[in-house]
Amino acid sequence: MPFYWILPVLLVIAAVGYVLGRGRAMRSADGDARNLHSLPNYYGVHAVIAGLVPAALLLAAWAVVQPIVVDTWVSQSISESRMQEAGSRGLAMSEVRRLAAGLETAVERGAITAERARSASQSMDIDDLREAVSGAGIALTGNIAPETLENAQRYNRISAVGSAIKTVLVLLLSLAGTAYAVSQTTKEFRARKSVEHGVMALLIGAACLAIFTTIGIVLSLIFNTIEFLRLYPAMDFFFGTTWSPSFTGRGGASQLGILPLLWGTFYISLVALLVAVPIGLFAAIYLSEYASKPVRGIAKPLLEILAGIPTIVYGLFALLTVGPLLVSTFGDDGWLGVDWMDGGTAVMTAGLVMGIMLIPFVSSLSDDIINSVPQAMRDGSLGLGATHSETVRQVVMPAALPGIVGAVLLAASRAIGETMIVVLGAGAAAQISGNPFESMTTVTAKIVSQLTGDADFNSPEALVAFALGMTLFVFTLGLNVVALYIVRKYREELE
Amino acid sequence: MNQETAVRNDRDTTSHLPNNQIKVSARKVQVYYGDTHAIKDVDVDIEDRNVTAFIGPSGCGKSTFLRCINRMNDTIPIARVEGQILIDDEDIYDKRIDPVQLRAKVGMVFQKPNPxxxxxYDNVAYGPKIHGLAKNKSELNDIVEKSLRRAALWNEVKDRLQLPGTGLSGGQQQRLCIARAIATEPEILLMDEPCSALDPIATDQVEELIRELKGNYSVVIVTHSMQQAHRVSQKTAFFHLGNLVEYDDTETIFKNPKDERTESYITGRIG
Incomplete structure (x- = not known):
């Protein structure tokens, strides 16, 4: 039974379990729900959980374990000569897997009969088979060795048996769970409590999934970073001041120093924060301290629209509007008569636009924090004869400062991780320069260009992307940890 | 700055006047919160160098009226005040009066300590700094010390003036707020249930302080506790449903109330 049939069957079993569980509970209570320990629905849900959860867990575990087991099993029967031909056991095995999948697909599409896929073994069959499989749209590289075909067939056979056992076991488990839950059901049974455990497990599962995904991402970064550092000296990477990757074919000439990229990242982020922090903060102070309710009701959502604009649109804005505008001001023949800027893409262009993007981020967080400063503090200051702005400056701001610092740090970590605005607005030249009107580039923009190039995936030119990503991750993680620590400390102080 | 010195000169001249000089005089005061008529036709004369207590059940308008005296109701957008309140014969709701200057002259202590x-140190120095009351650092130090001494807090905090005010106990925080209020040298001190968040010992300290303060200030205290009103005040006003029902010497109000509602409240029949 294919996988997509198991789920509906499980659901049917669960539905039946619900009806049976609820019905049995009602019968044991002589049809009066008041005699039950829990509400009637809880008995039904209890049966559903017992029928679904263990079966689903088994299904998930089986999906992970079966390919590993089949792989190990089949790969043992790969001969020495075959292994030498393919290069390694892993490569020979991947050929087997590809052919096995090809056969399956060909059968599914009706290019060959299932019987033939199973039994074809003569060398003359192989060419026909190859054609049929290619005809079904699966490209096979190289010739198919008879041994490979045999192993692919074995692979499919074992998998089919495994799947059949899986289906039977899962359905049996589901039925057994339902039956147990229904048999447990009496009017004294505390179904409400067992459902409560089920809900808790569900919530824990969701939290764990998020955490494990993060751990998985970090691990993949770490392994690839280690791989990169094996191919390229760490000292040159972390302290090199030149970024000039060579492209395919000219290997060995690459200079992959991260410093110019970090410099560009921090310079652009700094410009962005210099724009976003004062404007965002003042907007937040106006909105939370001075604006009347109707004004606030309109202005706040308007400001937050900025946060909803996709960053690629900001990038276009930088490239097409802000860049040319800056050139016509600071460039050759500009209004100011200074020749500081050659092209539209520059640190300033990307920084200004990124600053605009961050305004709602800073203002919205700061607004919440300023609002959470107790009114009693404002009253105390006003009651002493302070003006409104004195109160804001000397009482509200100091009280909200740690929270605002946290908001700024969160905005900074956004700025460091921002990509599209930089790709379009800052240019591609990796250089260390103090002139904000020069083109520079950032870590994120280079990750994009290294991975979208045609470099071999095992070359340092491609793997450097993971090392860059890891470095960036460490920086933003550090900023976030500091920001969260400050925000939390501030909350404790106010409470 | 000129107004400041004027205020201080005023103090010097009033100090020769007899005890029952009228400091605040309210006539036909009405307060509206949106459509709610919270204070109706309140007439009251508050004496200088005396403690006046406002008592009454919750929601009767005593705090609202208190907040009229330093125009704190201005900070509530929907509040509207009508009628006339004179402080030293000057209408505080006159257009020429700056509410910010007024609040320096009419200090306020709130229900919950809000350092x-x-x-x-900075808590106490806040008002004097804002109003430019000290010429230099040592004068500011003197003001802080004097205010903390008057608030009976100096001995407890003199060794830790640089520590945060929020780290003090509740009673100490409230006395710090009183020190903060008297540091700007107000003439009137408004206290909105200053002891409701304090334990009995801290309450006793604050009450003792109020009795001492009356030598220099006109103190108006809103309280839920009739015993407290009895203990600290010379005059008592009883508010009920937005009306000022009865206003007289504290002794008279508690021993011999004229109005039936006052008597019912004092004896615990309404509340």
Whole structure:
């Protein structure tokens, strides 16, 4: 039974379990729900959980374990000569897997009969088979060795048996769970409590999934970073001041120093924060301290629209509007008569636009924090004869400062991780320069260009992307940890 | 600055006047919160160098009226005040009066201690700094010390003036707020249930302080506790449903109330 049939069957079993569980509970209570320990629905849900959860867990575990087991099993029967031909056991095995999948697909599409896929073994069959499989749209590289075909067939056979056992076991488990839950059901049974455990497990599962995904991402970064550092000296990477990757074919000439990229990242982020922090903060102070309710009701959502604009649109804005505008001001023949800027893409262009993007981020967080400063503090200051702005400056701001610092740090970590605005607005030249009107580039923009190039995936030119990503991750993680620590400390102080 | 010196000169001249000089005089005061008529036709004369207590059940308008005296109701957008309140024969709702200057002259202590998130020293120095009351650092130090001494807090905090005011106990925080209020040298001190968040010992300290303060200030205290009103005040006003029902010497109000509602409240029949 294919996988997509198991789920509906499980659901049917669960539905039946619900009806049976609820019905049995009602019968044991002589049809009066008041005699039950829990509400009637809880008995039904209890049966559903017992029928679904263990079966689903088994299904998930089986999906992970079966390919590993089949792989190990089949790969043992790969001969020495075959292994030498393919290069390694892993490569020979991947050929087997590809052919096995090809056969399956060909059968599914009706290019060959299932019987033939199973039994074809003569060398003359192989060419026909190859054609049929290619005809079904699966490209096979190289010739198919008879041994490979045999192993692919074995692979499919074992998998089919495994799947059949899986289906039977899962359905049996589901039925057994339902039956147990229904048999447990009496009017004294505390179904409400067992459902409560089920809900808790569900919530824990969701939290764990998020955490494990993060751990998985970090691990993949770490392994690839280690791989990169094996191919390229760490000292040159972390302290090199030149970024000039060579492209395919000219290997060995690459200079992959991260410093110019970090410099560009921090310079652009700094410009962005210099724009976003004062404007965002003042907007937040106006909105939370001075604006009347109707004004606030309109202005706040308007400001937050900025946060909803996709960053690629900001990038276009930088490239097409802000860049040319800056050139016509600071460039050759500009209004100011200074020749500081050659092209539209520059640190300033990307920084200004990124600053605009961050305004709602800073203002919205700061607004919440300023609002959470107790009114009693404002009253105390006003009651002493302070003006409104004195109160804001000397009482509200100091009280909200740690929270605002946290908001700024969160905005900074956004700025460091921002990509599209930089790709379009800052240019591609990796250089260390103090002139904000020069083109520079950032870590994120280079990750994009290294991975979208045609470099071999095992070359340092491609793997450097993971090392860059890891470095960036460490920086933003550090900023976030500091920001969260400050925000939390501030909350404790106010409470 | 000129107004400041004027205020201080005023103090010097009033100090020769007899005890029952009228400091605040309210006539036909009405307060509206949106459509709600919270204070109706309140007439009251508050004496200088005396403690006046406002008592009454919750929601009767005593705090609202208190907040009219330093125009704190201005900070509530939907509040509207009508009628006339004179302080030293000057209408405080006149257009020429700056509510900010007025609040320096009419200090306020709130229900819940609300020290600023600053050091003890800066809490007290806040008002004098804003109003430019000290010429230099040593004068400011003197003002802080004097205010803390008057608030009976000096001995407890003199060794830790630079520690945050929020770290003090509740009673100490409230006395710090009183020190903060008297540091700007107000003439009137408004206290909105200053002891309701304090334990009996701290309450006793604050009450003792109020009795001492009356030698220099006109103190108006809103309280839920009739015993407290009896203990600290010379005059008592009883508010009920937005009306000022009865206003007289405290002794008279508690021993011999004229109005039936006052008597019912004092004896615990309404509340």
């Amino acid at each position: 600023f998130p600053k050091s003890i």
